[in-house]
Amino acid sequence: MLAPGNGYDHLQFIDARDLARFTVAVIENNLSGSFNLAGQRLTWAEFMNVLRAQNLVWVSAEIIRTAGVTEFLLPLYRPKGSARSSLMHVSNERALRAGLMLTSPEVTVRDTRDWLKGSDLTPALSSELEAELIRIAQRGGKLTNRQIS
Numbered sequence: 262m263l264a265p266g267n268g269y270d271h272l273q274f275i276d277a278r279d280l281a282r283f284t285v286a287v288i289e290n291n292l293s294g295s296f297n298l299a300g301q302r303l304t305w306a307e308f309m310n311v312l313r314a315q316n317l318v319w320v321s322a323e324i325i326r327t328a329g330v331t332e333f334l335l336p337l338y339r340p341k342g343s344a345r346s347s348l349m350h351v352s353n354e355r356a357l358r359a360g361l362m363l364t365s366p367e368v369t370v371r372d373t374r375d376w377l378k379g380s381d382l383t384p385a386l387s388s389e390l391e392a393e394l395i396r397i398a399q400r401g402g403k404l405t406n407r408q409i410s
Contacts, residue, residue, distance in 0.1 A: 263391045264317040265325055265338040268306035271349045272337045275300040276364040276372075283361045296356040300363055302349065305338075311366045320398040328394060334386045 280298055287296075309317055322340035332339065339346040353361060 262314050262317055263386070263395055264305060264309050264314065264319045265335055266305055266322050266340055267319055268304060268309070270305050270322075270339065270341050270346075271302045272305060272308055272339070273299045273302050273349050273351055274337060274366075274369070276369040279362065279364055283356065283359075286360045290360075292359055294355075296359060296361070297351045297353050298356055298361065299351040299353045300366065300369075301353075303366065308337075308366070311370055318395045318398050320394045321402060324394060324397050324402050328390075328397070330386070330390070330394070334390070336385060 275298055279300075283296070283298060286292070303311070322343070325335065325338070325340075332345065337349075339349045353363075357363075
């Protein structure tokens with residue numbers, strides 16, 4: 262399985278149910294102001310543990326960038342220092358103080374997997390491109406003359 266970066270970049274995600282609960286609380290309690298709604302910050306290594314991912318191949322940010330893979334194909338991956346990497350460094354403290362309650366990442370992942378079983382969604386990153394990026398990483402990051410699609 263492709264694991265982007267080196268494990269030290271961060272990501273944040275939030276369960277949609279947490280967003281819904283907090284929205285109701287904001288309305289019911291007439292709260293005003295801005296709130297950053299984000300889950301806890303995890304490293305990619307921590308996230309892969311939450312996913313219980315196996316047979317990981319870490320594919321460097323350089324390989325991903327050189328291959329032209331964008332955030333639209335790897336939506337949660339923002340390498341440190343890259344454009345919009347600050348989206349994975351959001352403080353949710355004000356929202357937590359106002360009552361935001363976060364579902365554990367493990368529960369969100371489990372429930373998302375269950376939900377996906379009944380959907381016809383296709384992954385943003387095709388299995389072919391994932392396999393090609395893994396091959397490149399296993400070859401030490403050397404791109405071949407073959408075009409990556």
